[in-house]
Amino acid sequence: MTASAAKGLEGVVASKTSLSFIDGLEGILVYRGYNIHELAPHASFLESVFLLWHGRLPNHQELERFEGDLAVERAIDAKTLEGLLQCVSEKTIPMAALRTGISLEGMFDADAEDNSPDANERKAKRLVARTPTIIAAIHRIRQGMEPLAPDPSLSFSQDFVRMATGEAGSDEAVAALDRTLLLYLDHGFNASTFACRVIAATLGDMHSAVAGGVGALKGSLHGGANAKAMDTLLEIGDPDNVTPWLERAFAEKRKIMGFGHRVYRTEDPRATHLREMSRVLTEQAGLEKFYKMSRELEEQMISKKGINPNVDFYCATVYYALGIPIDLYTPLFAIGRMGGWTGHVMEQHANNRLIRPRAEYVGEKDLRWVAIEDR
Ligand SMILES: CC(C)(COP(=O)(O)OP(=O)(O)OC[C@H]1O[C@@H](n2cnc3c(N)ncnc32)[C@H](O)[C@@H]1OP(=O)(O)O)[C@@H](O)C(=O)NCCC(=O)NCCS
Known part of the structure; x- marks a missing residue:
């Protein structure tokens, strides 16, 4: 018996998780029982990583120890740095280099092939701690500058x-x-997290799994959208241009980056925080026009298409107002999501079964062999 496929696995529940919950109709996101609206104003990123991995908020001492454990792990392997110095040039795409950096780290990690809970947690700490170091090194090498060593006191x-x-x-x-x-940390079985879990479920190691996650995040329908959303705003250029730009984009059937979501049918709760951050930060940076343009685009996308902005839309102007180069937007998403990916690998390994769906075959079945000279 062959079942029919749900295109893009829409609506398919692939497995269980206790890390995060999404209600796409109500616009709710929960990390380990805590609504994102509870966490975002109060928690630090690392505090929420602790929560995600351990299922509870840390107390003072636990958080201090956790931050300290990660701080001393920030320095990347000397051979990883050497590899990046050899390969990365001005033209290198940072996400491609990050994928390689994670792979290099996996080659040199003392726990690389050990999937036990203790080894997994040690690797998860190193991965979360070192992803920023790898990205900062890539960024500097691309600009012809020396990478800087981490400072664990910060x-x-x-x-x-x-x-x-x-x-x-x-x-x-x-x-x-x-x-x-924090807002990028985890989001159910999004494409990159699912990719990580598929790899982990073969009993693949954590670095292999998250390198796959980086590859999935790089795509413009996923993490790549935050940079593309900024490109869009720069292309529009002025709030007065939104209407004609959008009309043209609709006529050309373009996807508007930073809008739409497979799960949310209403406001993405992460966008609620990022919109307000964008308002404040663009004003402080004298870049109000980008916030105005974003609001205009949002209003027209909702009224004309019924499509809301997702996490990536207002994050773009937050990063722009902070002066972050556009090609670092998606790597920053990876820094946040690394906490989620590693958490999911640990959850998968703790209760594993190979993830192996079926395909709906739509090809021929009864062709006869034709000798090569007769083809
Ligand atoms: C996120 C995304 C991939 C979800 O895709 P999906 O669940 O497969 O939804 P579909 O692509 O099937 O879209 C459903 C309908 O909405 C439209 N739509 C969805 N997102 C759109 C967007 N960003 N701009 C314009 N139209 C969009 C589609 O054209 C389609 O319309 P149709 O039924 O008339 O053909 C999609 O919304 C998208 O490409 N968004 C832009 C990229 C982005 O911001 N990604 C980050 C996600 S967090």
């Missing part, structure tokens, strides 16, 4: 800003960046 997000730019960011900018990471 907070997770502070140190990323310093390693990428060579300067300490303002407290407000670092806090805003940290909040975007």
